[in-house]
Amino acid sequence: MKTLTSVIATTAVLSSAQASFAATEIEFWHAFTGRLGELVAEQVDTFNASQDEYTVVQSHKGNYSETLNAGIAAFRAGEQPHILMVIEVGTATMMAAEGAIKPVYEVMGDGFDQSKYIGSVKGYYTSPDGNMLSLPFNSSTPVLWVNRDKLSEAGIDPDTPMATWEQVGGVLDVLKEAGVDCPMTTAWQSWIHLENFSAYHNVPFATQDNGFAGTDTELALNGPAQVAHISQMGQWAQDGKFIYAGRRNEGGANFRAGECALFTESSAGYAGIKAEAEFDFEVRPLPYWEAVASEPQNTIIGGASLWVMEGHEDAEYAGVAAFMDFLSSADIQAKWHQDTGYLPITAEAGEKTKMMGFYDENPGTDIAVMQMTAKEPTANSKGLRLGSFDQIRGIIDEELEAVWSGDKDAQTALDSAAERGNALLRRFEQATQ
């Protein structure tokens, strides 16, 4: 009798397992851990609970590089997931992988309204004719973080205007005079002080519309505007006004500990700063050089997007489309934007957040959105599409370090960065012919 019960129990368990397997499974590989990982899991659970046709299975595959490598290795073995998260600098690699990826606009089908996505967010991921190749997932943009207490201590009015680098220069002088050890620091130096700098001042970072128009692109980051900026930053580094903390976001620890007065960092630093800072802080728009541009263009994004991999059934792609549609819905996007500090990917989600009064309660959280959307993106400010760009960033890091330490002047360093980067671009062009 006992055996019979257990047999029945087992059968029941098995059949219920089969019932849930009847739903089409969609594999989703991402790179998020901690709080962000929880939020992704929550999105997926909400989607799975909202319908019973598809089950999205999310798995964490390591950091951005590890996730991309896992995806590539899986593709080579014929085991690729349906959805793969790829960092923004991997965009050119993914685009070139024709036969491995299925453009998002094709997956979404005829009724896909691409106009609802914010231009400067989706622009990074669209084809030359304006079609979305991947779905932006987490996007942020650099802003200026201000420690207001530090300014007050140095005898500076914390509301002093710092819209331009000219004004920031004046503030740095006073901070240094007042004996502040760390007047300014930065995270992601190449992304903020060269890539975004170029877009923000509407000067090219690379030829061929920053690589959007073809892989026969060459770096133009050694133009006079960039050289002037890096040269000034180098001078500030020599004077102890700009403190270099590392290639990634090492400077964030110094700013959150209250040591640094100014900090150029991603808008997505919001959650961490809000949680840790025991001082009065504020978000300001990224400064621009008045001498270079009378007013700033838009900044560009960083972060990751979701790519759909080739080689699955049509029914599964329908599930992918349903999931992506769900992710793009105003409710989910608004929640994601408010929870994480990442930019909303649709204008509707931004409007909704505004309506909910979130920006009034959390002042400064809308700065990034406004900075991104104030102007229609130009060919110089749509984004970057350069092959081997992760490595090129490494080269730029090395050359910038030579400027900060005083080993090279800005012109020499940026010329060298361009020359070394171009060699990699030529290799990428050859590899993807």
Next chain:
Amino acid sequence: MEKRVTFKGIWLPLLLVLPQILITAVFFFYPAGQAIWQSLFIPDPFGLSMQWVGLGNFEFLLSDPFYRASFLTTAIFSILVTVVSMGVALYLAVLADRLIKGSGTYRTLLIWPYAVAPAVAGVLWLFMFNTRVGVVSWYLGQLGYDWNHVLNEGEAMGLVVVASAWGRISYNFLFFLAGLQAIPKSVIEAAAIDGARFWTRFRTIVWPLLSPTTFFLLVVNIIYAFFETFGVIHTITSGGPQQATTILVYKVYSDGFVGQDLGSSAAQSVILLVIVSILTVVQFKYIERRVHY
């Protein structure tokens, strides 16, 4: 007169070495062959297409002054790691060998760091020397020394060397201690009776008798410094500042794993393979001559 065991026929001996050969073939010859094959192509990351470039990858690498500079960086790094980890280990082993009481505890404590993974060791050292919040850099600051391995190339190199050598000291210590304890006490006592002081005894008796161990550790440590240190470098400096700590194996990792440039990465592995083979041959040919078994 050497004693030899011989088999009749060929099949039994072949069968007996077969597992070894199979393992070597599957885990060594096959991947090494793949690396050599891939180094002749520029493939796209997804394996959708490959372009034959012959020795193009090698030309591309060797014409890059930064890659060539990385050879010197690697040499400096490897020599420093080997000398530091073996020197300290030998010193500790000599001390431990003279211990009468509590040597077991002492030994166990010294072996601990070996259990720490390189990347974790890197993080530990990074925290201590963090330019803003590190304990050590804070004390150095109190002494008036401004530690900044983020921009100072020498300090960055020093830090990765210490972090790489640290975990290795335990391993070397174990071998040195075993070597020391294998030296017959009677020889040393005889020398002591003849009036030889510690330093003379060490130089004329212990060091020569320890040479097989030293030689083994030299080979193993150089290979370690060449191949297994990228975790430390990745967590502490990522090869910077500028290219001060970009050693060859770190470049293999970053070009292949981060940059998806598999052709160049494969070519770099082949170059490393050749260097290590040459080094090992040199070691066995020239240094082993001075080893007394």
